[in-house]
Amino acid sequence: MKLGEIVHTTPEGLRERRYLQVKDHIVERIAQLRPGASIPAERDLAVVCSTSRTTVRKAVTELVAEGRLVRRQGSGTYVAEPKLAWPLMVSGFTEHAVSEGLKARTSFLSAERMSAGPELAERLGIRPGGSVLSIELLRFVNDASMALECIHVSARRYPGLAAAVAKTGSLYEVLRDKYGVSVAHAVETIETAPAAPREAALLGTEVGSPMLLVSQHSHTAEGEPVEWVRTWYRGDRYSFVAHISRPPAPVTAGAQVSNTR
Template identity: 40%
Template sequence: MLDVLKVGDALPPERRLAEDLGVSRPTVRAAIDELVTEGLLDRRHGSGTYVTEPRIAVPLTMTSFTEDMIRRGMRPGGRVLSFRTGPAGAKIGQRLSVSPAEEVFTIRRLRLADGSPMAIETLYISKELLPDLRRKDLEGRSLYALLRARGVHIASAAETIEPTVTTPEEAERLGVPVHAPAFLFERVSRTEEGRVVEFVRSVYRGDRYRLELELRPPSH
């Protein structure tokens, strides 16, 4: 049914599909419901049902966005939306385990895959770790690769994930409706010695992502 349609095309009415396929309308409706659940179709109230980009399965690992997209055969990209330095302040200082007066980078990036917007990432990192970091260093490049070049290796991370909806500004950047479903990721990463490397807050498009977990039974 989707072979002849492109992303963004509207699905024909259920009655026409049933006639063309020689099946009942309940059968067509059930098939559409399944495709909506899988994220291949988007049902818009009062408008119709449309073909969407397939969702990307995101394993919960410590790889960077750039590295993860390359592993999936996609072309990673990004645009730095803002890049500034300043005192950490109480809240970010606590997240980074540094003094509120310590200078930190606050970097906001739009993350892309094959040219499509996927996420908005706000990164906080102590200026001491990458004192010469410049805005252009992060255009489409992996922060983790830059850190490794400096001898800083991330060994562990604590991450929380919760459902959210996009703000008007996020929706415009991501190309989705206002209050569209999204995932909010917050991560604190550390070195082997326990030093905090980064605090990252990312908003991922809910229509392009699904989360993957590999579960193992507890050892006895």
């Protein structure tokens, strides 16, 4: 910008700058409050910030999506609990929660048999039309609903699995102790999706709130498919952590290898 040059700010730019100022103001308030504390109503924040309720609502909605605030229908908006950092690793939900010193609990929702379509049959290593057992579990950490898990396995390979999981709440424990099967590796896909009415009701959040949808395809060390799982996690309560490393640099053609003693 040249000396003396006049910069003209568009109305859109002014609104964006005002919105960011309002968001910063709310973030400062959050930093002074404990998790679970309520923040002022949107109309009161609009007065304090000398702006419209529309601008305040936009800032609050974004902070809810980021997991810093949580809305409760008919109650108000509150400072969210800190997110749990959940590492990406081959481990059962209960097993991992306990290893982190967290209190884990599972609610067994349902179990039903279904016929495998071509895609599910391929994932589970069975013929199309084969019998699949679908188990739905609601996972809790420290008494807060955290994840809704839908597990698909071959019904023929694991007879009696539903009753055993309903008793223990731990799928991997049952697979290991009852069937001698251990999951060695898995491929996970993570997507974002808005909460549908049923998921929102079970996980105690609003319809349309951001969710993390994790699909996991697990295998034994020998490569045998074990499960295909779809899990809904509350986006305001979870963050996933992966430990990654840079692969070794490839050796280029013609490169000389020194033999130093």
